[in-house]
Amino acid sequence: MMLPFLVVGLIVGIYIASYVLNRRMEAPLEKHEMASEETCASCTNYSCGIKQNMAEER
Amino acid sequence: MVQSTAKKKKAGNTYLTNFVKGFIRENPIFVFLLGMCPALAVTDSLETGLGMGLLVVFVLTLSNIVVSLIKNLIPDEIRIPSYIVIIATFVTIVEMLTEAFAPPLYESLGIFIPLIVVNCLIMGRATSFASKNTVLMSAIDGLGMALGFTVALMLIGFSREILATGAIGYGIYLPLPVEGSLFNLSYALFNMEVFVGPAGGFLVIGIWLAVFNAIGQSKQRKKEEDRRRWIEKKKREAAERKRKKAMESAGGSA
Amino acid sequence: MSMTVFFVAIVSAMLINNVVLMRFLGVCPFLGVSKKSETALGMSAAVMFVMVVGSILTYLIYYFVLEPNDITYISTIAFILVIASLVQFVEMFIKKISKKLYKALGIYLPLIVTNCAILGVAELNIREGYAADYGIGQGLLVATTSAIGAALGFALVIFAFSSIRERLDAANVPKAWKGIPISLIVAGIMALAFLGLEGIV
Incomplete structure (x- = not known):
């Protein structure tokens, strides 16, 4: 009965741990070279592709 | 007194504009190009487009409400992971409900029901709107945006269905003006199957x-x-x- | 099991049921990062790696954790979280080992979590029922092969599309069709061309 919650809880735990670890590890790139992580993770296409292209075109 | 009614009126207006913006001015598909995968894949008829849209209405409204409710509880560092968990939970619920109560829809949407999780629209609204606004505002925003998405899906589904089969949706055919008379026209002559x-x-x-x-x-x-x-x-x-x-x-x- | 199974799996996933043009998975990056062929290649390399490893992991989790315990209904939430954590681990690993590789692929990795092709291929591998057809062990091989095929198909289409778009930039397109509308028409014509490959296998 509790098993699905345990499994999901475990995977959520792994994910959040890996996410936090990854965020704390500094990137070998300068900040401005990366597209903003939040907007990219929230929406692939609009934030990171088309919006940028539109900005370039203007 | 007068001031308060004026204030109320203004508030009502912002609710209304917040609701309406998803339909035309900020339409998820035609303006922002969000959620193109379902927009292309499940719009071969009006019916499936509408079904997909309604599932998105459900998920987006509820996830916006929950994200807005807990916006002050979750630490900033794990915002995106928690949004993914919330959205995935609602999608699982929707998946189970559709399987139980609308098996034909479940069959015809196939893998695109679980793929609502990665629909850019839902994640985008959670990060850009629900995480910054009140619960009521977020609910209205979610409902409006998702209905705008639904309308767009229905428009695409309608155009594809009428071009491919001549039906105006749900397999209904309008009578052709000259059908069965002098020229014996029929829909089969105008079908363009490429659109399906x-x-x-x-x-x-x-x-x-x-x-x-x-x-x-x-x-x-x-x-x-x-x-x-x-x-x-x-x-x-x-x-x-x-x-x-x-x-x-x-x-x-x- | 003969080699034909693998050959059929790879050709079918790459050309006949192309992820982007026939199954409509990963349309967002297809339109978003196909402006230059260089970025298209970077994106497809990142997608290829995550797609193959991701479908192996989700396959294993499905058949060794979810199905024996009869909790397959949590597969959606489990799959997306597994893929998301995989992406985090890959990003950390790349950060650690090579600055150059990170420069080439780093910006595409955050985008991959919300790429429907990855989750879609993982789901499809389960729904196609490879495990029922070939047994769990060999089913894994077939599933991996078709994931490789799907990733190759994604790379092929996105690279071809970006090359067309580079040429399209120089073309004199009517103002209303500029940008995305004409790209969608081009994609439609490409899909028509791929329709001709139906029936190869």
């Missing part, structure tokens, strides 16, 4: 986007024209005034 296939999705969305672009551009042009005319008018008036003044001063001196 994968290529049709790309073509129909491309054409609709171009149509909306053209409308937007002509509006823009009209606005610019109006502005230019207004500026010219003002300039002429100013010149007139200057001339009058000059005439007057010349007359005075003479």
Whole structure:
């Protein structure tokens, strides 16, 4: 009965741990070279592709 | 008293504009190009488009409400992971409900029900709107945006279905004016099956986007024209005034 | 099991049921990062790696954790979280080992979590029932092969599309069709061309 919650809880735990670890590890790139992580993770296409292209075109 | 009603009216207006914006001005598909995968894949008929849209309405409204409720509880560092968990939970619920209560829809949508999780629209609204606004506002925003998404899916589904089969949705055919009379026309003569296939999705969305672009551009042009005319008018008036003044001063001196 | 199974799996996933043009998975990056062929290649390399490893992991989790315990209904939430954590681990790993590799692929990795092709291929591998057809062990091989095929198909289409778009930039397109609308029409024509490959296998 509790098993699905345990499994999901475990995977959520792994994910959040890996996410936090990854965020704390500094990137070998300068900040401005990366597209903003939040907007990219929230929406692939609009934030990171088309919006940028539109900005370039203007 | 008067002030408070005015305030209320204004608040009502912001609710309304917040609700309506998803339909045309900030339409997820035609303006922001969000959620293109379902927009292409499940719009071969009006019916499946509507079904997909309603599932998104459910998920987006509820996830917006929950995200907005817990926006102060979750630490900033794990915001995106928690949004993914919330959205995935609601999608699982929706998946189970559809399987139980609408098996034909579940069959026809196939893998695109679990793929609602990665629909850019839902994650985008959670990060850009629900995480910054009140619960009621977020619920209205989610409902409006998702309904705008639904309307767009229905428009695409309707165009594809009518081009491919001649039906106006749900397999209903309008009677052709000359059917069975002199020429014996039938829908089978006009069917363009390409529109029900994968290529049709790309073509129909491309054409609709171009149509909306053209409308937007002509509006823009009209606005610019109006502005230019207004500026010219003002300039002429100013010149007139200057001339009058000059005439007057010349007359005075003479 | 003969080699034909693998050959059929790879050709079918790459050309006949192309992820982007026939199954409509990963349309967002297809339109978003296909402006230059260089970015298209970077994106497809990142997608390829995550797609193959991701479908192996989700397959294993499905058949060794979810199915024996009869909790397959949590597969959606489990799959997306597994893929998301995989992406985090890959990003950390790349950060650690090579600055150059990170420069080439780093910006595409955050985008991959919300790429429907990855989750879609993982789901499809389960729904196609490879495990029932070939047994769990060999089913894994077939599933991996078709994931490789799907990733190759994604790379092929996105690279071809970006090359077309580079040429399209120089073309004199009517103003209303500029940008995305004409790209969608091009994609539609490409889908028509791929329709001709139906029936090869």
